Amino acid sequence: MVSSVTLTICNQLIRRGIDLCRLYRHAALAVGEPGLRAVLEEDAQALAALVADLQHDVELGGGVPRTHGSWRAALRCRLVDGMAHAAARRDNAWIHALVQDESGLLHAFERAIAALPEDSAKVLRRQLPRLRGIHLDMHSLAGTAHS
Structure with a gap:
């Protein structure tokens, strides 16, 4: 049995991951560039796989994993959609919205890894390569977006 603190932290990360995955999927439908759409869909799939792995780990630890994001995710989608229409x-x-939210998720993972005991942190540490891959994708896209 994993500690309740670890399960709570994992469930918070699952919720944030679900929220970000939802934003990626919404963005993939909203953008005009087909290549960008493909990258966003791929990153959404990577996030969905990360979330599924975390949910499985929470179940293995004796907890009940989150299966839904927050109400704020729907609000965030509408807000970014409105800003994008005006841009x-x-x-x-x-x-830029995805870079901001993705960086927030990556930092939340890093803070959780630093705060948890080593045996609990290894579950999250396994997910870092996926998050860093998405991070590199988004920062590469953000760099070209400035051009």
Whole structure:
């Protein structure tokens, strides 16, 4: 049995991951560039796999994993959608919103790893390569969006 603190932290990360995955999927439908759409869909799939792995780990630890995101995710989608419609470069607005939220999730994982005992942190540490891959994708896209 994993500690309740570890399960709570994992469930918070699952919820944030679900929220971000939802934003990626919404962005993939909203952007105009087909190549960007493909990258966003791929990153959404990577996030969904990360969430599924964390949910499985929570179950193995004797907990009940989160299966839904927060109500704030729907609000965030609408907010970013509105900003993107008003922006001169709609795709860039989506990229910048995703970079911001993705960086927040990565930092939340890093803080959780630092706060948890080593045996609990290894579950999260396994997910870092996926998150860092998404991080590199988004920062690469953000760099080209400035051009």
